[in-house]
Amino acid sequence: MNAPRSEFLKVLTERGFIHQTSDFEGVDAAALENRLTTYVGYDCTGPSLHVGHLLSIMMLHWLQKTGAGKPITLMGGGTTRVGDPSGKDESRKLLTVEQIEDNKNSIKTVFSRFISFGDGKTDATMVDNAEWLTKLNYIEFLRDVGRHFSVNRMLSFDSVKLRLDREHELSFLEFNYMILQAYDFVELNKRYGCVLQMGGSDQWGNIVNGIDLGRRLGTPQLYAVTCPLLTTASGAKMGKTASGAVWLNADMLSPYDYWQFWRNTEDADVGRFLKLFTLLPMDEIAKLGSLQGAEINEAKKVLATEATALLHGREAAELAAETAQKTFEQGELAESLPTIEVPSNILKEGLGVLTAFGPDYAKLVPSSSEARRQVKSGGLKVNDQTVSDERASLGMSDLTSEGVIKLSFGKKKHVLLRAV
RNA sequence: GGGGGAAUGUCCCGAGCGGCAAAGGGGGCGGACUGUAAAUCCGCUGGCUAUGCCUUCGUAGGUUCGAGUCCUACUUCCCCCA
Numbered sequence: 079m080n081a082p083r084s085e086f087l088k089v090l091t092e093r094g095f096i097h098q099t100s101d102f103e104g105v106d107a108a109a110l111e112n113r114l115t116t117y118v119g120y121d122c123t124g125p126s127l128h129v130g131h132l133l134s135i136m137m138l139h140w141l142q143k144t145g146a147g148k149p150i151t152l153m154g155g156g157t158t159r160v161g162d163p164s165g166k167d168e169s170r171k172l173l174t175v176e177q178i179e180d181n182k183n184s185i186k187t188v189f190s191r192f193i194s195f196g197d198g199k200t201d202a203t204m205v206d207n208a209e210w211l212t213k214l215n216y217i218e219f220l221r222d223v224g225r226h227f228s229v230n231r232m233l234s235f236d237s238v239k240l241r242l243d244r245e246h247e248l249s250f251l252e253f254n255y256m257i258l259q260a261y262d263f264v265e266l267n268k269r270y271g272c273v274l275q276m277g278g279s280d281q282w283g284n285i286v287n288g289i290d291l292g293r294r295l296g297t298p299q300l301y302a303v304t305c306p307l308l309t310t311a312s313g314a315k316m317g318k319t320a321s322g323a324v325w326l327n328a329d330m331l332s333p334y335d336y337w338q339f340w341r342n343t344e345d346a347d348v349g350r351f352l353k354l355f356t357l358l359p360m361d362e363i364a365k366l367g368s369l370q371g372a373e374i375n376e377a378k379k380v381l382a383t384e385a386t387a388l389l390h391g392r393e394a395a396e397l398a399a400e401t402a403q404k405t406f407e408q409g410e411l412a413e414s415l416p417t418i419e420v421p422s423n424i425l426k427e428g429l430g431v432l433t434a435f436g437p438d439y440a441k442l443v444p445s446s447s448e449a450r451r452q453v454k455s456g457g458l459k460v461n462d463q464t465v466s467d468e469r470a471s472l473g474m475s476d477l478t479s480e481g482v483i484k485l486s487f488g489k490k491k492h493v494l495l496r497a498v
Numbered sequence: 499g500g501g502g503g504a505a506u507g508u509c510c511c512g513a514g515c516g517g518c519a520a521a522g523g524g525g526g527c528g529g530a531c532u533g534u535a536a537a538u539c540c541g542c543u544g545g546c547u548a549u550g551c552c553u554u555c556g557u558a559g560g561u562u563c564g565a566g567u568c569c570u571a572c573u574u575c576c577c578c579c580a
Binding site: 338341342343344345346347348371372373374378402405406407443445446447448450451452454455456457458487488489490 | 546
């Protein structure tokens with residue numbers, strides 16, 4: 079792999095986005111000529127994307143910023159009805175068409191934070207593969223596209239092999255997923271002149287299938303670029319918190335919690351994440367990354383604020399930083415912590431601690447039983463006092479002078495109950 | 499087509515003479531130590547209106563006071579013989 083000549087690949091390479099490329103020089107050349115129309119596909123399996131998707135979104139961001147080409151965000155309105163078997167042990171429950179539509183609309187909102195849409199040459203476009211996939215005619219499709227796929231070869235792909243090796247069911251429906259994704263690539267080439275597909279490294283096989291299909295169907299040369307699968311330095315899959323995935327939609331995960339997620343990055347990951355998830359110049363990142371010992375906390379704060387600012391805006395990021403500073407460094411009560419409203423008449427009657435921490439109110443623990451266990455191990459606090467009696471109840475007298483009750487789970491997770 | 503084996507706690511792997519909320523790991527969570535880090539050590543790891551009740555061992559029935567455990571059928575997978 080020679081040094082890239084295009085700004086686009088230079089940025090991607092030095093920031094650590096690239097896992098594999100099908101033809102580095104080819105992509106480089108297309109980027110130099112600013113004709114690197116590129117797509118990334120997003121399934122509509124959930125109501126929000128999560129940090130795992132962020133890498134590919136950032137790649138589209140750089141694509142646009144360096145002027146290398148036009149970004150296309152492909153919503154998998156059609157493919158989600160089939161379900162990608164990659165990396166999963168079991169097939170997902172089939173989502174209804176309505177659910178998929180809802181998810182799609184909810185997911186869509188995030189992209190405009192990172193790339194700008196419009197009609198200009200490098201403005202991004204959003205398309206939905208339901209547009210063409212739902213209109214396919216089975217027999218025609220088999221004859222035109224299906225004949226180019228070898229089942230022998232399909233069986234050798236990891237996404238399929240994993241299921242077979244583990245003796246798990248793989249339905250014919252899912253087996254078709256890679257064919258549809260390959261077809262998407264070709265279709266996007268025809269419609270938009272798209273020549274590059276990017277995605278996570280688990281998508282490599284699917285993307286290469288698209289390139290092969292394109293060659294057989296006579297498209298210009300297509301390319302693949304994949305980014306590494308995100309793991310933390312200690313090997314854990316990245317993107318999970320106590321309360322689930324690290325969502326990108328603000329209504330699924332507050333900017334404060336999002337900031338916290340980045341703030342808790344492992345030491346060894348700080349430099350890498352700054353390169354991937356912020357737009358800070360490389361020399362500044364190098365400076366931050368070289369901090370040692372406790373000083374590295376400063377770099378983590380920068381990472382948290384910059385990453386949050388990208389997604390939720392500068393103002394929300396700084397508020398989150400400030401909230402964290404009050405809560406963690408000054409030990410004060412920050413009123414900007416995530417807040418749950420509780421009708422005052424419920425407080426007057428007394429609200430059981432277990433219930434208050436549970437899924438009906440603070441949502442800090444998933445069940446009363448879990449709350450009970452946490453009381454035993456000293457993990458729950460009310461107004462910074464460890465809860466020792468699981469039968470205690472919260473009342474109006476627990477309200478602080480600010481009119482709230484601070485509930486804490488562990489050392490890091492805090493929620494305010496506010497009487498209304 | 500015939501014969502033999504397997505499916506376990508809805509994160510994963512995996513023990514389980516008929517008395518089982520079910521051994522042991524991994525992962526996760528909490529506590530201690532720290533720097534809101536890692537490593538290490540300790541505890542927890544089905545739900546609930548909770549000294550009790552309810553739901554869990556591929557699916558559906560059956561035997562039994564009692565079934566993850568025995569029987570029958572079905573589903574899926576693996577191995578051997580054709």
